[in-house]
Amino acid sequence: xxxxxxxRAIYCLKHIARATFALxxxxxxxxxxxxxxxxxxxxxxxxxxxxSYFASLACExxxxxxxxxxxxxxxxxxRSKRFVC
Numbered sequence: 001x002x003x004x005x006x007x008r009a010i011y012c013l014k015h016i017a018r019a020t021f022a023l024x025x026x027x028x029x030x031x032x033x034x035x036x037x038x039x040x041x042x043x044x045x046x047x048x049x050x051x052s053y054f055a056s057l058a059c060e061x062x063x064x065x066x067x068x069x070x071x072x073x074x075x076x077x078x079r080s081k082r083f084v085c
Contacts, residue, residue, distance in 0.1 A: 004037070016046060019053065019082035043085045053082040 017023075031039050047054040061074045078084055 012042065016049065016083075019046075019050060022082065046083050047085070050083055053080070055081040055084045057084050 031042075033039070043056075047056075055078055057074070057078070061072075064072070064074075
C-alpha cells in the first residue's frame with residue numbers, strides 16, 4: 001500500500017538501510033504524480049527514522065546552480081545528510 005508494488009517497497013527499504021548505516025552509495029529517486037500515492041507519507045517516515053540526517057530541499061535550489069565550477073553553498077550544506085527530500 002505505502003510504496004505500491006513489492007519491488008518498489010524493497011527498493012525504498014534498501015535505500016533507507018543504506019542511508020541509516022552510511023553505506024557509500026548515491027542514487028537519485030524522483031517521485032512525482034498526483035496526490036494520494038504516498039510520497040509525503042514515505043518522506044515523513046524517513047524523516048522520523050533518520051532525524052538530523054534528513055533534509056528537505058526546494059527544487060529551485062537544484063535549478064539555481066549557474067556556475068558549474070564553483071560549488072553551491074546549498075549543496076555543500078547537504079554533505080552530512082543521508083536522505084534529501
